[in-house]
Amino acid sequence: MSKGDETKEAILDEALALASRVGFTGLTIGQLAEQTGLSKSGLFAHFKSKEQLQLQTLEHGRQRFIDVTVRPALAVSRGEKRVRELFEGWLRWENEVVPGGCLFITGSIEFDDQPGPMRDALVRNQRDWLDAVATVADAAVSEGDFRADLDPQQFAFELQSLTLGFHHYARLLEDEHAEDRARTAFESMLDRARAR
């Protein structure tokens, strides 16, 4: 990595943390300058516009998300084990990587009524994630861990619902049982999915 690339990576890490707390709407070049101590003109040279800053931060988040969730899941064997690892990865992402919680969830709400490149990118990311969940669940069917008549897309919907529920309980309600509730619901999903 060149010195310039390293700088850009470090700036995008800060942008990611900021967007996680204040949302993409609050992610401005001015705010990022305050956060990083870099000059607004320097940041403007990197990003050109607020929308470019948002899009590049989202893309940086997507890569970090894949590193934390998809990659470790692919490192374990196919089947229920991999499904579990995907869920554990998502919890790591939400609890440890993004300080204000998943910025894709925040972005989804901010842009669902705003057509444009940010909405398009968010939809693409979410579809990729749901496809990854469905593919991993489907592989658990092929491996004989999950029952043959499992609907992988329905499984992905229910897992997605559960992550949204966890985010809601943990972030808004600050419910100390949020993770227990999510884990209980996940175990129940696995239990229903399992081949008898």
Next chain:
Amino acid sequence: MSKGDETKEAILDEALALASRVGFTGLTIGQLAEQTGLSKSGLFAHFKSKEQLQLQTLEHGRQRFIDVTVRPALAVSRGEKRVRELFEGWLRWENEVVPGGCLFITGSIEFDDQPGPMRDALVRNQRDWLDAVATVADAAVSEGDFRADLDPQQFAFELQSLTLGFHHYARLLEDEHAEDRARTAFESMLDRARAR
């Protein structure tokens, strides 16, 4: 209702529709003036500040939400039937009453990292709703419809997750199967909750 009260109600209906589409952050006296054709100074006399406009719109939403979900549920007999009616009421609220989708969900994301009266009011509303769901599920246990060892709070978490999943699929992904997926997941919840 006095003429003044009627006017205020009509304004709050418009504010509710606006907040549902653009969020509470986008709900300004200026935007509302444009929407209603009323003067900014007239609206300012009603609401005094943007925060008051947000808080009164949220309270108006809370009352409409109760009318659409809790009241019809209380009109049917206790037990599984009432649990179903509560879920149907929520779907009516999301699909028919608020044109841009549930504004409590939008508000939850907008304010989860912003301490203040709006966050407090949102948390109160959500806790009331979750308590209502848990109470109705608990009554279904007493009636013998649901199994004795059902955890009503866990039931509320899972129902909440499901409504968040539905909102996400319907609003961001514009998935035509969103409602089918949510109904399938809800039937599965009932199935697991039922006494054998």
